[in-house]
Amino acid sequence: MLSGARVVLPTGIADGGRVVVEGSRIADGAAGAAEGTQVIDLTGHWVVPGFVDMHNHGGGGASFTSGTADEILHGIHTHRRHGTTTLVASTVTVEMDFLAQRAGLLSELAEQGEIAGVHFEGPFISPCRKGAHSESLLRHPDPAEVRKVIDAARGHARMVTLATELPGGIDSVRLLAEHGVIAAIGHTDATYEQTAEAIDAGATVATHLFNAMPQLGHREPGPVAALLEDERVTVELINDGVHLHPASLELAFRHAGGSRVAFITDAMDAAGFGDGRYRLGPLEVEVSAGVARLVEGGSIAGSTLTLDRAFQRAVTVDRLPVEDVVAAISANPARLLGVYDRVGSLEPGKDADLVVLDAEFGLKGVMRRGEWVVAP
Numbered sequence: 205m206l207s208g209a210r211v212v213l214p215t216g217i218a219d220g221g222r223v224v225v226e227g228s229r230i231a232d233g234a235a236g237a238a239e240g241t242q243v244i245d246l247t248g249h250w251v252v253p254g255f256v257d258m259h260n261h262g263g264g265g266a267s268f269t270s271g272t273a274d275e276i277l278h279g280i281h282t283h284r285r286h287g288t289t290t291l292v293a294s295t296v297t298v299e300m301d302f303l304a305q306r307a308g309l310l311s312e313l314a315e316q317g318e319i320a321g322v323h324f325e326g327p328f329i330s331p332c333r334k335g336a337h338s339e340s341l342l343r344h345p346d347p348a349e350v351r352k353v354i355d356a357a358r359g360h361a362r363m364v365t366l367a368t369e370l371p372g373g374i375d376s377v378r379l380l381a382e383h384g385v386i387a388a389i390g391h392t393d394a395t396y397e398q399t400a401e402a403i404d405a406g407a408t409v410a411t412h413l414f415n416a417m418p419q420l421g422h423r424e425p426g427p428v429a430a431l432l433e434d435e436r437v438t439v440e441l442i443n444d445g446v447h448l449h450p451a452s453l454e455l456a457f458r459h460a461g462g463s464r465v466a467f468i469t470d471a472m473d474a475a476g477f478g479d480g481r482y483r484l485g486p487l488e489v490e491v492s493a494g495v496a497r498l499v500e501g502g503s504i505a506g507s508t509l510t511l512d513r514a515f516q517r518a519v520t521v522d523r524l525p526v527e528d529v530v531a532a533i534s535a536n537p538a539r540l541l542g543v544y545d546r547v548g549s550l551e552p553g554k555d556a557d558l559v560v561l562d563a564e565f566g567l568k569g570v571m572r573r574g575e576w577v578v579a580p
Contacts, residue, residue: 205233208247209560212530214549223251225556228574232552244580246560250526253534253549254289254557254572255511258363258541259323259411259440259468261294261484263475263510268293269306269485273313280318281577282476283469286510289557289572290538290547292362293319294470296485297326297337300349307356314360320541321362324353325411326485328376329391330367335416336498336505337391338486345376354385361385362541365411368402369394381406386540388440391416392427399430403437409540412470413439413456415447415504432459438540440468441532443518444509446495453522462528466537467514472496472506512559512567519565 211221224233224241262268264282266275276293283291293310295303303324310322326337328345343349345366354361363386366373380387389402390411395418410431418426431437432455439460441453447470457465469475473482474491481499482489484506488499496505511533518529538548546555560569560580569580 205241205243206246206251206558206560207243208245209249209251211251211550212253212526214535214551217527221251223550223558225571225574228556230550230552230554230556246580248563249568249580250561250565251550252530252559252561254547254559254570255287255515255533256290256320256537256541256543256548257283257288257469257471257511258292258466258537259294259325260288260291260471261296261325261506262473263471263477265473265477267473267483268310269295269298270483273309276310276313277318279473280313283471283510284570284572284577286476286512287515287559287567287570288511289555289570289577290320290541290543292321292323292541294323294325297329297341298485299341300327300343300352303327303353304356307353307361308358311356311358311360320543321360322357323363323365324361325365326391328364328366328370328373330370330393332393333367333391333416335391335503336484336487336489341486344371344373346372347375347379350376350379354380354383363388363409365390366407367392367394368405368407369398374402374405377402377405377407384542389427389431393418394427396425396427396430399427400434403430403434408436408438409466410437410439412442412447412468414452415442432456435464438464438466438536440466442470442507442509443467443514443522444507445517445521447504447507450522457524457528462525462531463536465528465532466540467511467518467529467533468537469509469511469514470506471509474508475510476508515561516565
C-alpha cells in the first residue's frame with residue numbers, strides 16, 4: 205500500500221490518498237489493506253498513472269527503426285525508467301521492404317507485451333515538410349501500399365502518419381479507419397480545407413502539432429486551425445522547450461482543452477543517453493546540448509525528451525493544472541490507443557502502472573504491472 209501521497213485519480217486529486225497493489229493490479233483500497241501488507245509512506249509526494257507515449261522512435265542509444273530486438277528492449281527500458289510504462293514504437297522513412305521487416309520484428313515485441321503497438325511515421329509524407337526523413341524514399345499514400353504496411357504489423361499497427369493531401373491520402377485515411385488504425389495528419393503541406401476533408405474521412409490525430417506543417421496564418425489558416433478546432437482530433441505536443449514556444453503550447457491547450465492533448469516525446473536514440481552522432485533511418489544526426497538536428501540541413505530530428513521531463517516542465521514552467529497534465533500524458537493517449545481499460549488511470553482492476561513524483565515533480569519511483577522499475 206502506497207499511503208500519504210497526493211494521488212491523482214480520474215475524479216480529482218486525493219490528498220493523503222492511498223493506492224493498494226495486489227500482484228500486477230490495482231486493488232480496491234476502500235476497506236484498507238489486508239494484514240501483512242507492506243506500507244510505503246509517500247507523504248509529501250505525488251502518485252500519478254504511468255505515462256503513455258504514443259510517438260517514440262528510440263532511446264538509450266537504440267533505434268526502434270534499425271536496432272536489434274535486444275537493442276529495442278534496452279530503449280524501451282530506458283523510457284520505463286523515466287515513467288513511460290506504455291510505449292508505442294515509431295518508425296521513420298526507410299525502404300518499403302525493410303519497413304515491412306521492421307514491422308514484423310516490432311509486432312513480436314507487441315505480442316510479448318513489451319510495446320503497445322507500432323506507429324509508422326513515413327514514408328507517406330510530403331517532401332515539402334519532410335523534416336528528418338529521407339526525401340528519396342518518400343512516396344504517395346497509395347491505399348494498397350498502406351495496407352501492406354499495416355498487414356506486416358500483424359494486427360499491431362496503431363497509427364500511421366500521412367500527408368493526406370497527397371494522391372491516395374483520403375482513401376488511405378478511410379482504409380485505416382476501417383481497420384481500426386489511427387490516421388494521423390502530419391508532415392503535411394495541406395490547406396485548411398484539405399485538412400478538414402481528411403478529418404471528415406476519419407483522421408483523428410495531429411502528429412506533433414505545429415511542427416512539419418504550414419503555420420497558422422490570418423488568410424491561410426492551414427492545418428493548425430482545422431486540427432485545433434475539431435472536437436474529433438487529439439493533438440500531439442512535444443513539450444521539451446525546443447519544438448514549441450510556451451505560447452504555442454498554451455494556445456493548443458486553450459483551444460483543444462485538456463481532453464484533446466497528448467504529450468509525446470518523438471524521442472530518438474539519444475534520449476536518456478547523451479550528445480553525439482546518431483542515425484535516424486538513413487540520415488545522420490548530431491545531438492548537441494540535448495537538441496537533435498540533421499547533420500545535413502540542420503532540421504530538428506526528433507527529440508531527446510523523456511516524459512518525466514515533459515511532465516515536470518508542464519507543471520513548473522507552463523503552469524498547467526496537474527490534472528490536465530496527467531490526462532495529456534496518460535489517460536488521453538491510452539484512450540486513443542484503445543488500452544484505457546488497462547492503463548492510463550489509477551483505478552481498481554487496472555494494471556499497477558504508476559509514477560511517484562516529489563514535491564517539485566521530479567521522478568522518484570516507477571512501477572509497472574506491480575513491479576518496481578525504479579524503487580521510491
